[in-house]
Amino acid sequence: MTVAPELAEPVLEELRQVLGSEHVLTSKPARYNRARVPAPFPVHRWAERVPDLVVLPGSTAEVSEVVRIANANRIPIVPRDGGTGLTDGAVPVRRGIVVDVKRMNQIKEIDEVNRTCTVGAGISMLKLNEVLARYGLIYPDDPASYPCSLVGGRIGTSGWSLIGSRYGHSRDLVLSFDFVLPTGRVIHIGDGAGRKLSKSSSGYQLKHLFMGHQGTLGIATEATLKLFPKPEAELSPFFAFDNYDDAYRCVGELARAGVATFAGAVLFDEWKVNYLRRDDEAYIPQPTDVRALVCAVAYGYEDEVIAGGKRFMRIARDNGARYLGDEISEGDWAARHDRYATPLHGRTNAGQVVPMSWHCEDAAINYSNLPQVRLEWHEIIRKLREKFDMFDDWGMFTYTSANTGLDYLTEIDVGIWEQELDDASWAAWVDAKRDIAEVALRNGGSISACHGSCREGEVDLVPQELGGGYDVMLDVKRAIDPNNIMNPGKYGLDRAYESAEG
Amino acid sequence: MTDTSHHQTDSHTGANGDGSTEEFVQQWRNAAYNCFSSGHKFCREVCPVMQVTRNESWTPTAFHANVVAMEKGELEIADIAEDYVNCTGCGACELRCPNTLFTGDFYRFRTRTVDMVKAVRALAVDNDVHQPGWQRWNLLTDERTHEPVLGDTPVSQEHVRDWSAGLDIPIGGETIMFVDCEAAFYRTSVPRAVAQILQLAGYEFGLMNEQWCCGGPAAEMGYLDQSKRFARHNLDDWRANGVKWVLVLDPHDYITFTEDYPKYFGEEYQDIEIVLVVELFAELIREGKLTPSIPIERTITYHDPCRLNKRKGVWREPREILSAIPGLVFNDVDRVTQWSYCSGGGGGLPIEKPELTAKISESRVDKAAELGVDTLVSACPWSERPLTEAGEARSIDVVDIHEILAESLGIEVGGRRGE
Numbered sequence: 001m002t003v004a005p006e007l008a009e010p011v012l013e014e015l016r017q018v019l020g021s022e023h024v025l026t027s028k029p030a031r032y033n034r035a036r037v038p039a040p041f042p043v044h045r046w047a048e049r050v051p052d053l054v055v056l057p058g059s060t061a062e063v064s065e066v067v068r069i070a071n072a073n074r075i076p077i078v079p080r081d082g083g084t085g086l087t088d089g090a091v092p093v094r095r096g097i098v099v100d101v102k103r104m105n106q107i108k109e110i111d112e113v114n115r116t117c118t119v120g121a122g123i124s125m126l127k128l129n130e131v132l133a134r135y136g137l138i139y140p141d142d143p144a145s146y147p148c149s150l151v152g153g154r155i156g157t158s159g160w161s162l163i164g165s166r167y168g169h170s171r172d173l174v175l176s177f178d179f180v181l182p183t184g185r186v187i188h189i190g191d192g193a194g195r196k197l198s199k200s201s202s203g204y205q206l207k208h209l210f211m212g213h214q215g216t217l218g219i220a221t222e223a224t225l226k227l228f229p230k231p232e233a234e235l236s237p238f239f240a241f242d243n244y245d246d247a248y249r250c251v252g253e254l255a256r257a258g259v260a261t262f263a264g265a266v267l268f269d270e271w272k273v274n275y276l277r278r279d280d281e282a283y284i285p286q287p288t289d290v291r292a293l294v295c296a297v298a299y300g301y302e303d304e305v306i307a308g309g310k311r312f313m314r315i316a317r318d319n320g321a322r323y324l325g326d327e328i329s330e331g332d333w334a335a336r337h338d339r340y341a342t343p344l345h346g347r348t349n350a351g352q353v354v355p356m357s358w359h360c361e362d363a364a365i366n367y368s369n370l371p372q373v374r375l376e377w378h379e380i381i382r383k384l385r386e387k388f389d390m391f392d393d394w395g396m397f398t399y400t401s402a403n404t405g406l407d408y409l410t411e412i413d414v415g416i417w418e419q420e421l422d423d424a425s426w427a428a429w430v431d432a433k434r435d436i437a438e439v440a441l442r443n444g445g446s447i448s449a450c451h452g453s454c455r456e457g458e459v460d461l462v463p464q465e466l467g468g469g470y471d472v473m474l475d476v477k478r479a480i481d482p483n484n485i486m487n488p489g490k491y492g493l494d495r496a497y498e499s500a501e502g
Numbered sequence: 503m504t505d506t507s508h509h510q511t512d513s514h515t516g517a518n519g520d521g522s523t524e525e526f527v528q529q530w531r532n533a534a535y536n537c538f539s540s541g542h543k544f545c546r547e548v549c550p551v552m553q554v555t556r557n558e559s560w561t562p563t564a565f566h567a568n569v570v571a572m573e574k575g576e577l578e579i580a581d582i583a584e585d586y587v588n589c590t591g592c593g594a595c596e597l598r599c600p601n602t603l604f605t606g607d608f609y610r611f612r613t614r615t616v617d618m619v620k621a622v623r624a625l626a627v628d629n630d631v632h633q634p635g636w637q638r639w640n641l642l643t644d645e646r647t648h649e650p651v652l653g654d655t656p657v658s659q660e661h662v663r664d665w666s667a668g669l670d671i672p673i674g675g676e677t678i679m680f681v682d683c684e685a686a687f688y689r690t691s692v693p694r695a696v697a698q699i700l701q702l703a704g705y706e707f708g709l710m711n712e713q714w715c716c717g718g719p720a721a722e723m724g725y726l727d728q729s730k731r732f733a734r735h736n737l738d739d740w741r742a743n744g745v746k747w748v749l750v751l752d753p754h755d756y757i758t759f760t761e762d763y764p765k766y767f768g769e770e771y772q773d774i775e776i777v778l779v780v781e782l783f784a785e786l787i788r789e790g791k792l793t794p795s796i797p798i799e800r801t802i803t804y805h806d807p808c809r810l811n812k813r814k815g816v817w818r819e820p821r822e823i824l825s826a827i828p829g830l831v832f833n834d835v836d837r838v839t840q841w842s843y844c845s846g847g848g849g850g851l852p853i854e855k856p857e858l859t860a861k862i863s864e865s866r867v868d869k870a871a872e873l874g875v876d877t878l879v880s881a882c883p884w885s886e887r888p889l890t891e892a893g894e895a896r897s898i899d900v901v902d903i904h905e906i907l908a909e910s911l912g913i914e915v916g917g918r919r920g921e
Contacts, residue, residue, distance in 0.1 A: 025559065028581045032571050033564040038541030047576060056557065083558065084543060102556035122556065124547050134872075147598070148543040344540050344601055355532070357539035418539050 007052045007097075011073055015055060015097075018065040023103075025054040034098045039086050039455060040359055040429070042421040051078060051092040058103045060178050060186055060221040067219065067485075068184030070097055076488050077182070079215040081121060081153030084145040086360065087452035089156055089214035093489040099219060101152050107131060108222065115227040116175060116196045121152025121220045137227045140167040143450070155220040158212025160409060160450030162337065165400055166263030166299050167228050169450075171211055172198075177223040179210055182481035186221075195224040209476070214452050215487040217480055231299035235261075235309045236333035239321035240290040244269055244371075247292035250319035251398070252367055254296045255405025257315060259308040261300035264400045266336070268293040271378060272395025272413070279353075280343045282335040284328050294321065295333065346392030346415030349385065356392060356415035361433060363440035364449035365410045370398055376439045377412045384432045388425040390417035401449055409449040412436070433457035441465055454490045462491060521628030527573045530618055534573075536601045537566035537613065545595035545615075550844035551588045551851070554861040560588035562595035562615045565622070583626035587633055588858070589619045591722060591849035592808035594841045616813070619849075623724030635854040636723040644728055647714040647735075649683040652921075657687045662713050665690035665917055669697050674743040675708035680736075680759075682752035683715050685883040690917035692883050695908035696751045696779050702911060703786050707749060710739050718758030723850045733758075733766050740774065751779050751904065753809035753882045754848065760814075780810070780881050783907060784819035787826050794910035797829025800877040803870050804832070804903075805889065806840040807882035808848060820881050820903055827910045833873040843869065845885035852888060863892035871896045879903050887920055 016024050025031070035049040052075075057063045070077045076096025083090045092098055104120035107128065111117065112135055119128060126147045128139055142161045143149055149159075154170045155177060161169060175198055176190020189210045191200035210217060241247040251267040268276075270291040276283040296312045298305045313323065324332070346356040365373050374396055381393040392415035399409040416429070437447040437458040446465060447453040453462055463470040474496035477484075484497050545562040546552050552561050565586065571577040596602055599613040626632070642650040648657040665686055671679075679700070681693040700707055717732030740748065750756045759776045786792040804824055810816040817837040824832055835843075846852065846862025867889060870878045878893060880886050881903040890900040901919075908915050 027559075027585075028577055029564070029568055029571075029585055030559045032576060033559050033561075033567060036538075036541070036567060038543075043538075043570060043574060046571065046574065082543070084541075100558060102558065105556060127547055145542070148546045344536070355536050355539055357541060416539075419535050 007073075007075060011069065011075070012053070014069055015053075015066060018069070019055055019057060019062055023056040023058070025056070030054050031098075034080055034083070034090075034100060035092060037083050037085055037088055037090050038357065038359075039088055040357055040416045040418045040421065041088075041091075042423070042426050043419060044422075049091050049093060050095070051098040052095045054098045054100055056100050056103050060180065063099060063101070063180045063219055063221050064184045064186050066097065066099055067180050067182065071183055071483055071485050074483055074485060077219075077485050078487050079152075079156065079219045081151075081156065082124070082145065082149040083153075084149040085153060085157055085214075085452065086362075087157075087214065087448070088455050089452055089487070089490070090153070096485075096488075101219065101221065102150065104152075104221060105150075110135060110137075111196070112137075114196050116224050117227060118195065118222065118224045119151055120222055121155065121177070122150050124148060124150050125154075132227065133230060136230050138230045139173065139225050140164060140228055141170055141173050151223050151225070152220045155211050155223060156213065156215050157450070157452055158208070160401060162264050162266070162297070162399055163299070165403060166261070166297075168226070171208060173226050174207075174211065175224045175226055176207070177210075177220045180219045180221060182218055182483070182486040190224070198226065212452065214454050214490055216477060216490050216493055218486060231301075233300060233302040233305040235296075235298045235305045235312075236329055236337070237296055237309065237312060237316070238324040238329040238332050239294045239296075239316045240286060240324055241292045241294070241321055242289045244292045246320040247294050248371060250316055250321055251294050251400070252405055253315050253319060254294070254312060255367075255400045255403070257311060258403075259298065259311055261298040261305050261308045262403055263297045263299050265294060265296045267398045268295075269374060269396045269398075271393055272397060275394045275413075279345065279347070284331055286324070295329075295336070297333070297337075346394065346417070348389045348392075348417075350389075354390075354417050355419070356390075357418050358394070358413060359416050360411040360413045360451075361436045362409055362411040362449050362451050363437070364401060364407050364446040365398075365440060365443060366407050366445070367405055369443040369445065370408060370410060373410060373439055373443050373445070377436055380432050380435045380439070381412065381414055384428055388428055390420045390425055391415065391429070407445075407449075410440075410445075430457040434460055437461045459492055521625060523572060523579055523625065523629075526621060526625050527569060530569050530621065531573050533614065533618065534566045534569035536611070537563060537599070538570045540600055542600045544598045544600060548594040548598045548842040550590055550592055550594070550842070550846060550862045550865075551858060553842070554858060554865060555588070557588075559585050562599070562613075565589070565615060565619060569618070569622075579622070579625050579629050580631050582622065583631045584633065586619050586622045586626070587636075587851070587854045589616070589849050590808065590844055590846055590851050590862070591616045591619065592844045593812040594808070594844070597812055597841055620722055620724070623722070624726045625724075627724035627726070633723075633854050636725075636850055639850075639853050640720050640723060640725045640728055643715055643720065647732075648687065649715055649719060651683050651688045657683065659712065659714075662686050663709055665693050666697060666709065668916070669694065669701070671697055672708040673711055675706065676744055677705075677707040677747040677749060678710050678740070678743070678745050679707050679749040679751075680710065680713065680716070680755055682755045682883060684887070685752060686713075688918075689883050689886055689902070689920050691905050691915050691919045692751060692886075692902045692917075694917040695902065695904040695913065695915045696749075698913045698915065699783060699792065699904065699908050699911060700749070700779075702913065703791050710736070711743055712739055716755045716758045718754055718762060719850065721758070721762055722848075723853075729762065730766055733763055737763070737767060737771065737774075745774065747775050747777055749777050749779050749782070752884070753807045753814070754884055757809050757813060778816065780823065780903060781816065781819045783904075784822040787823060792907075792911065794827045794907060796910050796912050798827055798906060798910050799829050800899075800906075801831040801833065801875045802877040802879050802901075802906075803835060803873050803875045805843065805845065805866065805870075805878055805880040805882075805885060806837055807880060807885055808844055810881060811837050812841060823903060823907055824879065827906065829910075833875055835869070835873070845880070845882070845889050847882075847884040847888045859888050860892065863888035864895075867892040867896050867898055870898055877901055879906060890920060
């Protein structure tokens with residue numbers, strides 16, 4: 001094994017003392033296995049992202065000790081939770097120590113009276129909900145990676161989810177958490193002196209600062225979460241349209257209707273419908289005049305869901321929708337939501353089927369800007385595809401991201417034949433991502449609604465999006481992480497230290 | 503140009519024999535890329551080893567990614583072999599894989615992690631990279647023609663039929679009953695129950711002239727040549743006695759006879775029919791030829807053996823049998839929930855990592871305890887030893903489905919439920 005000089009004995013020995021030697025992994029496969037996330041990257045450059053070392057701490061105290069040792073020796077730290085993020089947050093770009101928190105997956109407390117639970121950051125929401133089901137409760141944070149993403153990663157990303165539009169997103173659902181700062185100091189982040197408040201106007205509101213930083217400010221180790229009664233009924237009607245414009249108008253009216261049980265609506269554009277029709281075995285065939293789909297979803301008690309559902313039906317009908325019926329609606333919802341079905345293969349320009357990874361570029365866009373963004377994004381991918389055959393346009397989804405229909409998580413799904421990515425096609429992809437981000441900003445949006453924006457390409461535009469706020473970000477980073485050990489190289493934050501040095 | 507229809511892979515060619523990493527990679531690279539490109543990792547939380555270790559190096563995604571790294575020359579078999587110990591071969595990951603779920607029907611592709619793990623283990627052995635416990639186990643198996651399931655107490659050919667003492671079972675015949683090493687030497691109550699139920703139903707069968715270990719465990723641990731030698735012996739024994747039907751009580755044997763033997767022997771093996779007795783007994787109950795009538799006053803849940811439920815889709819028949827037994831209170835857990843359950847007893851894990859098997863079994867028994875049961879019924883002898891050990895701490899009795907059926911049929915089973 002080759003490790004960076006600062007990681008040689010006795011630092012290794014010190015880490016083994018803290019964690020036990022079985023939780024300090026130095027083997028090549030252990031390190032290679034933690035260089036990967038689902039976001040595409042050329043396979044031939046894998047070695048560039050391999051860390052020097054992996055540690056598997058079992059407690060907040062152990063995480064704190066590891067970080068303290070790393071800080072004292074100026075060794076980069078990369079927090080890793082589920083490793084399911086789409087913006088490379090868990091990818092080591094300066095080697096160093098990967099702190100993999102998956103062992104910290106205990107449920108410490110379920111408070112049925114206040115409806116909270118306290119868990120280790122390494123637990124998955126699926127596993128948590130298996131236990132909560134016995135109490136008639138749910139933790140409703142359900143991203144596409146729901147079966148495998150972890151609570152700590154949701155904090156690091158400040159994620160969004162479809163069902164979250166009914167109950168709240170990660171930023172609302174995570175009440176408080178223990179957090180290890182880059183010096184090793186442990187603080188508790190959240191409202192009030194306890195763990196279980198959701199409101200406070202006392203002092204600075206730090207919770208949002210310490211969520212969504214992609215691991216650049218520290219490591220969440222234990223979190224207290226807000227719970228809800230497990231809903232009695234789910235309604236997920238699917239509506240078909242023969243044109244995008246009607247579907248777009250319909251989704252807007254559904255979202256603005258103010259139905260209390262509304263958990264969100266999804267709009268599938270014609271590229272998406274074409275892709276599903278072409279390549280997805282889970283797609284339930286529809287006549288070819290179906291060019292766009294809308295799904296509206298509601299959760300609650302049966303009587304209130306039925307009442308809200310009637311209103312959805314009326315709105316949809318008034319907008320020229322054809323209801324696909326209960327059976328197809330339930331089947332499609334199971335495929336699109338419960339299974340997050342996507343075929344994982346695409347086509348070359350010549351129509352040849354090839355294995356592709358599913359990659360979605362997301363943005364937050366106001367309702368009124370959606371049609372324009374959609375056309376410009378498809379055009380970017382069309383041009384990319386003209387030059388390089390390893391990309392495929394899998395169409396677009398837009399999801400309501402607030403129950404007033406204010407703004408939308410907008411994503412274009414791009415199939416990427418990762419196996420074939422070479423330096424030229426990778427460079428073109430990075431340019432395309434920058435172009436996609438530029439369109440979002442030009443339309444008043446955010447580069448990302450829920451994935452984060454620290455990959456090559458898009459990251460260049462983050463200062464533009466944040467304006468003077470980006471300078472504050474640099475000041476905060478320098479103040480909290482004086483030695484730039486916490487996930488260095490992300491979000492262009494290195495420049496915080498350049499300016500400090502004059 | 504890659505075509506997903508070419509992603510069908512065969513673990514029993516390529517990786518074994520000449521030990522060529524290049525050939526192995528060629529065989530598995532597309533399947534590995536399918537996983538690597540997906541990056542979904544839906545398999546992770548259903549993996550029994552992952553659930554108790556939380557170590558990402560021991561996940562199906564890591565196992566596939568390593569193959570990609572081998573193709574790129576970043577890793578070698580000696581780097582990765584030890585990690586591949588950490589798999590029970592339960593198959594949960596394959597069922598939960600998006601590549602199986604989403605594209606399976608369309609392209610007739612499914613993720614085959616279990617076969618891939620076996621192929622890596624075989625590649626390791628071919629390259630003289632051994633796991634000490636497995637090497638010793640297979641050496642002893644080779645010497646004794648049976649697995650050393652009794653530890654220091656030797657097993658041998660002279661004792662392989664000891665379990666049947668007093669049951670008056672003939673040798674030979676067109677239908678023979680094959681008893682796996684664990685049941686033949688350790689939990690003898692299982693084959694005794696099976697044999698006596700067959701006798702009660704008037705079913706004619708005999709025992710093999712000279713039964714050796716099925717060879718499946720050797721293949722699972724990478725000792726493929728040995729596995730083939732054992733398989734050849736057993737097939738020759740069947741041929742010499744004109745065997746047409748082989749009755750199997752152990753899910754591991756069932757996999758070996760229905761997946762490994764056909765690959766070893768091809769057409770030569772086609773006219774031998776393998777009968778899973780748990781399916782046969784459900785049929786006999788359905789036809790009224792067996793009627794369990796003695797009430798069994800137990801509150802039970804059923805452990806779906808991985809190789810039946812996850813790998814062979816057999817889950818209905820055991821429930822039919824249990825539902826037919828009077829007196830039982832049956833707190834069932836559906837088969838899909840049980841995708842993430844395992845005893846930890848498979849894939850050679852208890853030999854190399856008994857502490858992990860124990861943790862997996864404890865976790866399984868904990869889930870049973872939450873149901874308020876006094877008994878956990880399994881249908882796999884290999885699961886019953888670790889589950890029994892874990893059950894002791896929880897005061898949960900672990901019983902084989904054939905034992906409990908025999909009891910309800912009024913049979914005095916005899917034999918031992920382990921040591």
